[in-house]
Amino acid sequence: MTSKKIISSILIVAILGIYIVYKMYNKPHVDVADTKSDIIATASQIMTDFTSDENKANTKYLEKIIEVSGVIIDTNIEKEKGIVTLKTDDDFGSVLCHLSETATQKIETLEQGQTITIKGICTGYLMDVILVKSEIIN
Amino acid sequence: MKTIYTILIYILLTNVTTAQERYLTKNGSVTFFSSTPIEDIKADNNQVLSIIDASSGKMAISILMKSFMFKKALMQEHFNENYVESDKYPKATFKGEIIKFEGVSDVKSTAQVKGILTIHGVSKETTIDANFVRTNEAIDVVGDFIVNLADFGIKIPAVVAKNIQENIKVNFNLTHKPFKK
Structure with missing residues (x-):
């Protein structure tokens, strides 16, 4: 027994x-759409953080879900994935939001000059701040 | 300080625009693949920044380690936290020169790119063969090379050593467009 x-x-x-x-x-x-944003900021704020102290900004933003708002200066599709470029105060850098597959389907409805809020995961800063797996909030 | 910086960049940029010889991509693709009998590991990065100065044939590439997307979340976590330590070393870079860049034309041809490859904080001189096509609208660079993990101080724990190849094949596909502001 x-x-x-x-x-x-x-x-x-x-x-x-x-x-x-x-x-x-x-x-x-991580399901970006269903997860609460870690940080809410404007495109210019994020860019300023990265240009003033990249290491500090890395600790603050990397792998976090960021809700970013800004003005669209460009939209395009590369390899079936949409990319939205948001204007910042910086002359050269912008925030590049690489969209998820579902968000890419909505890219046609976006217009240049429109203010938008996008949520995505920050992977870092090259010339631009990069967000991946982004979803369009409004 | 900021004004000096702005002026500097402005001078740099006007140089570029007058000469019209800088080509750039912000969404180049770099992928790697490791295949062992136990598991296949594949990761894609579509946010690669690459710049070619067509007047000198110099080339510079920057890659964010956290932009590598894996099929399994756990693999991505291990890659970032244990292997490449992307918190400490967030970027991989390549700086070099295209040898015989003047020979590159609108017909596909192979050229060597020689330079310094930095991964995981370790720099190593590398020569890579790549296929080049140059037209007015774009410079395409496509190819692959092998990264030996030990060369770059990337340690794979013995437990999973059988799951990951020691030599990883890295593919790249970069379509550079003329840089215009």
Whole structure:
């Protein structure tokens, strides 16, 4: 009786363990649309943060979900993925929002000069601040 | 200080526009692939910045490590946190020169690019073969090269050593457009 109990409890633990490992291995990516934004800012604010101290800005923004608002200066589609460029106060840099597949379908409705709010994951700063997996908020 | 900076950039830019010889892409693609019997790992980065100065044949590429997108979130996490340590080293860069750039034309041809590749904070001189096509509207650069993880101080724990290749094949596809402000 006791040995049976031991065996069954070991089995339960093992199955649970396998299940957890499997779940972890197949852990889904962050769903940007359904996750609360970590930081809400304007395109110019973000750019100023990156140009004044990139390291500090990296710690603040990288891998965070950022809700950014700004004026559209360009929209285009590269390899079936939409890219929205937002104006900043900086002369050269902008905020480049690479859209998700669902958001790309809405890119036709966007116009240059329009103010927009976009939510995405910040991956860093090259010439521009880059957001990936972006969703259009409004 | 800011005005000096602005003036400097302005001078730089006017130089570029008058000469009209700088080509750039902000959404170049770099992908890598590792295949072992245990698992295949693939990651894409479509936010690569690459600049070619057509007058000198110089080339500069910047890559954000966190822009590499994996199929599995866990792989992406391990890549960033354990292997390339992208908090410490957020970018990979390549700075170099296209050898015999004047030979590049609108017919596809192979040219060598020689320069310094920096990944994970380690710089290494590298020569890469790439296919070039140059037209008025674009300079296309396509090719691949092998990165040996140990060369760049990227350590793979023994537990998962069988899951990841030691030599990773990296593909790049960069379509540079004339830079205009």
